[in-house]
Amino acid sequence: MKIRVSDIGDDGLHIETRRDPRWLDNIPELWSGNEEMKLVSDIDVDIELTKVLREVSVLGNLSFTIEAPCALCLEPVRLDISPDIRLILSPSDKIDDDEDLDHQTYRGEDADLGDYLRELIAVSLPVKVLCREDCKGLCPECGQNLNRETCECGKKWKDPRLAGLEKFKL
Numbered sequence: 781m782k783i784r785v786s787d788i789g790d791d792g793l794h795i796e797t798r799r800d801p802r803w804l805d806n807i808p809e810l811w812s813g814n815e816e817m818k819l820v821s822d823i824d825v826d827i828e829l830t831k832v833l834r835e836v837s838v839l840g841n842l843s844f845t846i847e848a849p850c851a852l853c854l855e856p857v858r859l860d861i862s863p864d865i866r867l868i869l870s871p872s873d874k875i876d877d878d879e880d881l882d883h884q885t886y887r888g889e890d891a892d893l894g895d896y897l898r899e900l901i902a903v904s905l906p907v908k909v910l911c912r913e914d915c916k917g918l919c920p921e922c923g924q925n926l927n928r929e930t931c932e933c934g935k936k937w938k939d940p941r942l943a944g945l946e947k948f949k950l
């Protein structure tokens with residue numbers, strides 16, 4: 781996603797754009813062939829660019845929706861994700877250090893936000909998705925989704941620690 785630094789006026793520049801999911805084909809976690817986690821929406825980009833001398837600040841956010849199986853019951857879960865964009869673009873000959881903001885350099889008049897945005901998406905993906913906080917998961921014996929129905933397995937199964945304790949009944 782390219783921006784022209786000379787297009788940013790004194791009042792800044794507001795960019796709202798929508799990207800096709802194919803834009804992400806080089807994010808291995810999300811490429812369209814991945815069964816585990818997939819993107820199920822376009823990617824909305826909403827940024828405000830302001831320029832001070834030759835330094836450009838890019839603030840805004842991305843938003844998109846992913847679908848992934850619940851880590852416990854494997855039901856598909858949809859999740860809206862909207863990471864903040866906080867980036868400073870500096871001409872390649874000048875870099876300031878500000879630990880709260882990401883930095884990238886540009887040459888000439890063109891800056892490409894593509895790599896930064898793709899990386900932002902990759903790092904904002906959850907490691908684990910749950911359908912709900914108290915998901916009961918699948919029965920390890922029969923595979924029943926315990927959020928929907930109970931099974932008899934739990935009743936037959938005795939906790940070996942409790943079985944040990946039974947010997948010491950008073």
Ligand SMILES: [Zn+2]
Pocket residue numbers: 850851852853854855910911912915916917
């Ligand atoms: Zn679940």
Ligand SMILES: [Zn+2]
Pocket residue numbers: 919920921922923924931932933934
């Ligand atoms: Zn069961």
